[in-house]
Amino acid sequence: MDATARQAALKKLDVLVGDWVVEAEFAGLPPSVGRCVFEWTLDGQFLLQRTQAPQPAPDSLAIVAVDPETGEYTYHYYDARGVVRLYSMTFADGTWRLLRETPDFSPLPFRQRFTGRFSEDGDTIHGVWDRSKDDSAAWEKDIVFTYRRGY
Template structure:
């Protein structure tokens, strides 16, 4: 089932709530005050892709991601790149204000662990509260919190 142009545009339009500049706080275990970073989401290539650029709060790496609509399924894919040289491919959903990224199989690098982010959009679209989690490769292994991440729209 291929996705037509209208369905693709509608899927991309659902991501419009992310567009803009954000202050990002990351709560890492063992750190007292959450360090802050900066994130910008903007449309690229005439709105064909959503581009995310992150100046991450230390100790996280700076990163860039490109979000696309899969032409076959209509789902989202996030292509992730960071300052360590890490490249990953996440399956992504964005439904009813819940943003989820999931990596459960090898892609450009071996899968040393499964990884996911689940965030909820709140406060009129000005805050996204979520957490990164990780689990062993075994599908039965439980998810464990890696760190909490909060996006706050700049100027909100």
Template sequence: MDATARQEALRRLDVLVGEWVVEAEFAGGEAAAVGRSVFEWTLDGQFLVQRTKAPDPAPDSTAIVSVDLGTGAYTQHYFDARGVVRTYAMTFDGEVWRLLRERADFSPLHFQQRFTGRIEDDGDTVRGAWELAKLGSREWERDFGLTYRRSR
């Protein structure tokens, strides 16, 4: 991957930069829990950092998105208030944001996880959901919905 392609991969993430209200929709029809998330560039724009004050019962977290110099693939490095550390394979085409964890890394893998979010036409809303699957299974179940609404 050349420097121009890497910069383009990083530039695609610009749509996420800013402050967001985060609404989590858990099972049981409860009212949406509300938190906040901030996306910002760090280290001369080489990494995108996401800091989240999560809605209960989810933990607060920090995630760092990097671009692989060789392949152009994104990786999200995730850390949370429980001490959990994970890496997610990430794709982002400017409209659809996907995270996937199918193997153990810094934390044991008790289940597979994936997130799919779609940026709406206004560019200020991302609607998505986290899903879980038993190890080795391809049958995904919804864990919770997650909606980001840009506040700034």
């Protein structure tokens, strides 16, 4: 991947930059609210996400990088429990996707995926985390997140 293609891939992520309110719906619990900030770091080469998570989720930090082999992205996740995970990430046509199906820095007791869809004005992302206990199991809805720009 050349520098022009890398910069074009990074530019697509500009829509995430800024402050967001995060509303979460966990099964059996009342909705909760947290905050999230996306900002460029290291001369704009990486996108940093800092989240004060809605309870009971842990606070977290993620770093988005362009994958030089595919032109897609990697999403490096770290949280207050000490969990470290690596997700593949795609970002196209108003849809943000994360996927983790293989062990990485931590064991893989379940597969995870996130699908977030942007509103037409770009100020809301409605997303769902799904999980699957093993390769043969169906995906089950885990958590619903709604990101709203500004806080």
